Amino acid sequence: MVELELETEEDSPYPEVRASVSNIDDPDMPCGTLRAWFLCFILSTFASAVNTVLSLRYPAPTLMPIVMQLIAYPCGKFLATIMPIRTFYLPSWLGGSKFSLNPGLFNIKEHTLITIVMNLCTTQAYSLYTVLTVESVYFYDTPKPILFTILYTISTSMIGMSLAGMSRRFLVWPASMIWPQNLVITTILNTLHAEDDAYDSSMSRFRFFSFVMGGAFLWNFVPSYLFNALSTFGWLCWIWPNNFIINTLFGTQTGLGLSVLTFDWNQINYIGSPLIFPWWAECNTFTGFVLWLIVCTLSLYFTNTLFTAYMPFNTTQAFDNHGQPYDIFRVIQNLKSFNVEAYEAYSPLFLSATYTMLYTTGFAAATALLSHTILYHGKALWRGVRRVRTEEDDIHAKFMRRYPEVPSWWYFVLGVLMFILGIICIEVYDTDMPVWALVVAVAIPIVYFLPSGFIYAMTGTTIGTNLIGEVVAGYSLPGLPLANMMFKTYAFNTLSNGLTFVQDLKLGHYMKVPPRQSFAAQTIFTIWNSFVQIGVLRFMIARVHNLCAQDQEHRFSCPHARVFFTSSIVWGIIGPQRLFGNGGLYKPLYWAMLAGLVLPVPFWFLARKYPKSWLKFVSVPIVLSGATFSPPASGIVYTAWFTTAFIFQYLIRKYNFRWWSKYNFVTSAALDAGTIVSTLVIFLVLQLPKDGSISIEWWGNTVSANTLDANPTPWKMPPANGFGPPPKA
Structure with a gap:
C-alpha cells in the first residue's frame, strides 16, 4: 500500500505527460498474450494490404494508425469474451511453463502492443516506390527479380531500427524527450480502458471523446x-x-x-x-x-x-x-x-x-540542425557517450527498470545483418550502385539521427534527409537513376523509419510494455509487413490493367511512383550540377547552408546571457x-x-x-x-x-x-522568345 501511494504521488515533471500518461503500473498485467499477437497479425496484414492498394490510387485516403487503434479495441474485447479461459501446461522438455488463451479482460498493455505494430504496418514501404518505378511499363520498364525486392525492402526498413535501439539513452529514457505525438495515443488508450474517470462530477473522458x-x-x-x-x-x-x-x-x-x-x-x-x-x-x-x-x-x-x-x-x-x-x-x-x-x-x-524558398530553407535547416544540436545538446551527448546519466529518472523510467532491457548488441547485430542484406542486394543485382555509395547513404541518417530525434521528440517537428539524399546522390551517382533512387531511399527511409521505431519505443516506455516484447513486435511485424506489401504490389502489377497509366480507368495512376520517377530524372539524369553547380541559376541557394550553420550561434549566446528571456x-x-x-x-x-x-x-x-x-x-x-x-x-x-x-x-x-487561384496564372507573361539564361550541359 505504501509503494502504491508513493507511485501515485510521484509523476512526470511535464504537465503534458501528466495529463495523458498514467503514473501507476501493474507489473503482473499480461502484455504479449496469444490474442494480442493474433490481433497484431490479422490487423497488420489487413492494414498493410489495404494501404498498399490505396497508395496506388489518386485520390485515396489511408488507414491511419489511430483508426486501427480504435478497431483493435472491440476486437480485443470480443476475443476476451469468446476465447476459453483454460490454462495449458507445456511439457517439461519445453520448459514446463503455463499459459492461457484468455488471461482475463483485454487490457491496456495488450492494446499498446497492438498499437505499436499498427504504427509500423500502416506506413507504406518507401522502397516499393522504387520497385514500381523500375518495373512499370509507364516508367523504366526494367523488371527485377522478386528476391531483389525482398532484400531491398527489408534492409531499407530495418536498418533504422538499429539506430533507434542505439539511441534509447538519448531519445527514450530521458523525461525531457516528451514525444508529443505519443500523448494523443496514450490519451486514447487510457480513455478507452478507464472504467470511469469522472470522479469530480465532470464528464468522463470516454464520454467526451465519444461526443467529439x-x-x-x-x-x-x-x-x-x-x-x-x-x-x-x-x-x-x-x-x-x-x-x-x-x-x-x-x-x-x-x-x-x-x-x-x-x-x-x-x-x-x-x-x-x-x-x-x-x-x-x-x-x-x-x-x-x-x-x-x-x-x-x-x-x-x-x-x-x-x-x-x-x-x-x-x-x-x-x-x-x-x-x-x-x-x-x-x-x-x-x-x-x-x-x-x-x-x-x-x-x-x-x-x-x-519551391525556391523550400530548397533554400531546406539547405539551411540541414546545417542548422547540426550546429543547433552541438550547441544545445552537446553536453548531454558527451555524457551519454560516456554512459553518464543525462538526467534523473522520472517515475516512468523507474517503472521500466522492473523489466529486462534489450541489450544494445542485439540492435547492433541487427543493423549489421541488414547492412549485409543491402550489400547483397546492390552487388548481386544490376543496380549501378557501388558499396561505397551504400556506406555514404547510411552514414547520412547516422549523422542526422540524434539531431533530428531531439527536435522530433521535443517538438513533434520532423526535419528529414530527403533533400540531402537527393543532392548527394545527384553529385556522386550522375546519370544513374536507379542508383539515385536507391541512395535516396536508404538515406531517407533509415532516418524516417528509425524515428518511427523510437517513437514506438517511447510509447512502450510510457505504457510500461516490457522492452523485449516491443523489440520482438517491431522486428517480426516489420519483416512480415514487408512481405505483405511486396505480395500485394506484385498482385496489383500482374492483375490491374494499365496500372500507373495517367488515365487508368479506376484511377490507379501511382501518384507516389510518378513523383519518384520525375525526381529520379531531375536528380539522377539531369543532375543537381545543372541546377546548382557552376553557372547554374540556383547556385546561390547553396549559401543557405553556411547561413544555417551560423544562425544558431548568436541565439545560443543570447539565450545564455539572458536565460529568463524568450530567447x-x-x-x-x-x-x-x-x-x-x-x-x-x-x-x-x-x-x-x-x-x-x-x-x-x-x-x-x-x-x-x-x-x-x-x-x-x-x-x-x-x-x-x-x-x-x-x-x-x-x-x-x-x-x-x-x-x-x-x-x-x-x-x-x-x-x-472559378478563380485565378484555381487556374494557375503568373504575374508576368513570359517573353515570346523565353526568359532566363540558355541551358548549359
Whole structure:
C-alpha cells in the first residue's frame, strides 16, 4: 500500500505527460498474450494490404494508425469474451511453463502492443516506390527479380531500427524527450480502458471523446463533400475572382493563403494537430512561415528574382523558359538516358517562388540542425557517450527498470545483418550502385539521427534527409537513376523509419510494455509487413490493367511512383550540377547552408546571457522548417493551425488548466479519429463507386474552381522568345 501511494504521488515533471500518461503500473498485467499477437497479425496484414492498394490510387485516403487503434479495441474485447479461459501446461522438455488463451479482460498493455505494430504496418514501404518505378511499363520498364525486392525492402526498413535501439539513452529514457505525438495515443488508450474517470462530477473522458468524435465524423461531410468551399474558405477570391493580387495573397490553391478561417479539420491538422505541439515550438514554426513565405517569398516573387514572376506563385510544378510545365520527356531518350542536345535546344528547369524558398530553407535547416544540436545538446551527448546519466529518472523510467532491457548488441547485430542484406542486394543485382555509395547513404541518417530525434521528440517537428539524399546522390551517382533512387531511399527511409521505431519505443516506455516484447513486435511485424506489401504490389502489377497509366480507368495512376520517377530524372539524369553547380541559376541557394550553420550561434549566446528571456525558446531549425509544407500547402494551413493552437495551447492552458489537462489531448484524438473515419466512409461510399461520379454540383462545390487561384496564372507573361539564361550541359 505504501509503494502504491508513493507511485501515485510521484509523476512526470511535464504537465503534458501528466495529463495523458498514467503514473501507476501493474507489473503482473499480461502484455504479449496469444490474442494480442493474433490481433497484431490479422490487423497488420489487413492494414498493410489495404494501404498498399490505396497508395496506388489518386485520390485515396489511408488507414491511419489511430483508426486501427480504435478497431483493435472491440476486437480485443470480443476475443476476451469468446476465447476459453483454460490454462495449458507445456511439457517439461519445453520448459514446463503455463499459459492461457484468455488471461482475463483485454487490457491496456495488450492494446499498446497492438498499437505499436499498427504504427509500423500502416506506413507504406518507401522502397516499393522504387520497385514500381523500375518495373512499370509507364516508367523504366526494367523488371527485377522478386528476391531483389525482398532484400531491398527489408534492409531499407530495418536498418533504422538499429539506430533507434542505439539511441534509447538519448531519445527514450530521458523525461525531457516528451514525444508529443505519443500523448494523443496514450490519451486514447487510457480513455478507452478507464472504467470511469469522472470522479469530480465532470464528464468522463470516454464520454467526451465519444461526443467529439461523433461530431467530427458528421461535420466532416460538410467541407469534404456537401460544401467544399468551406474547406479553404477563400471568400475574398470569390468576391474578386479575377483580381490577381487578391488571388495571390489570399488564394489557397496556388496563392499564399493568408486567410485565417477554415471549417475543415483536415486543413487545420495538415501540419499536425495544433493541440499537441508545445506552444513555444508552434510559435517558432509560425515565425518561420511569416519570415520565409510572407516576407521573403513575396519579395522574391514581386521583384521577379530568379524569374519567379513568370510562373504561378505556389506550385510544386517545374517550368521551362516559356512558363509552361517542364516536359521532362523532351530531354531524355528511351526513358533512361539524358539527351544533352535536346536539353540545350529546349530549356533549363525553373522553380516557382515557393519551391525556391523550400530548397533554400531546406539547405539551411540541414546545417542548422547540426550546429543547433552541438550547441544545445552537446553536453548531454558527451555524457551519454560516456554512459553518464543525462538526467534523473522520472517515475516512468523507474517503472521500466522492473523489466529486462534489450541489450544494445542485439540492435547492433541487427543493423549489421541488414547492412549485409543491402550489400547483397546492390552487388548481386544490376543496380549501378557501388558499396561505397551504400556506406555514404547510411552514414547520412547516422549523422542526422540524434539531431533530428531531439527536435522530433521535443517538438513533434520532423526535419528529414530527403533533400540531402537527393543532392548527394545527384553529385556522386550522375546519370544513374536507379542508383539515385536507391541512395535516396536508404538515406531517407533509415532516418524516417528509425524515428518511427523510437517513437514506438517511447510509447512502450510510457505504457510500461516490457522492452523485449516491443523489440520482438517491431522486428517480426516489420519483416512480415514487408512481405505483405511486396505480395500485394506484385498482385496489383500482374492483375490491374494499365496500372500507373495517367488515365487508368479506376484511377490507379501511382501518384507516389510518378513523383519518384520525375525526381529520379531531375536528380539522377539531369543532375543537381545543372541546377546548382557552376553557372547554374540556383547556385546561390547553396549559401543557405553556411547561413544555417551560423544562425544558431548568436541565439545560443543570447539565450545564455539572458536565460529568463524568450530567447531561450528560439529554435533556428524549427524556424527554418516553417516553410516545409509549402508547396503544396498554402498559408491557410499555417494561420488556421496557429490560431487553433493559440486558443488551446495558450489561452485555455493558461486560464483553465484543469479543463486543458483533462480534455485537451482527448479533443485532439477525437477530432482526428472522427475526421479520418468520416473521410474513409466518404471515399468508400461516395467516391469509390462509379469513380467519384456520385457528387453534388452546386455553387458551394464549384465557386473555388472559378478563380485565378484555381487556374494557375503568373504575374508576368513570359517573353515570346523565353526568359532566363540558355541551358548549359
